[in-house]
Amino acid sequence: MSEEKNIRPYSKAIVRLLKGMIERNNSVWDDIIAYQDEIQDYISVIGLELIVKKDEGFAFVKQAEMEDGSTLNLVSRRQIGFETSIVLVVLRQILEDFDSNPTETQSFEKFVTNTEIKEEVELFLPEKYNKVKFVKELDSYIKKAEELGFLKEIKKTDNEIRFQIHRIIKEKITLNDLQEFKNKLQEYV
DSSP states (O other), X not given: OTTGGXXXXXXXXXXXXXXXXXXXTSTTHHHHHHTHHHHHHHHHTTTEEEEEETTTTEEEEEEOOOTTSOOOOOSOOOOOHHHHHHHHHHHHHHHHHHHHOGGGTTSSSEEEEHHHHHHHHHHHSOTTSOHHHHHHXXXXXXXXXXXXXXXXXXXXXXXXXXXXXXXXXXXXXXHHHHHHHHHHHHHHO
């Protein structure tokens, strides 16, 4: 019985946030908005920071950085490989172009097909890179981007998949990251 008195009205929201990103249509979204300060106070004890993007409709937690730039290493970082990185950079660039083009902003979401992704990715590949092998395995790299939460499958037909690019990619891959990757790619060439 004494355990129940420690449960807060936002406890369920914290548990869900620790498992991953929460979108506006999730049952705990209203709790995240209502108890944002309390949730931040609670999770800051273990070195986490609550990020809420109301306008974009999602929230997540990330590791808080200390003054020296380090973290408590609560969340392990995953290596995602060069090929998947290219796909993510292309998706981030597509979203950036969409957001900065006033003629396309009738919609808040950016949709893209697997064919469009493939066409854009091929433009990013260095000349020396083994394009044949890459293109053959490109569907698996797109699938990895989907598993990481950056793409959401909307519609599938026989030969085409339509995705929504999730706006969390802007939080995970900043404009600085985008430029740094482009610079490294130039060095590679």
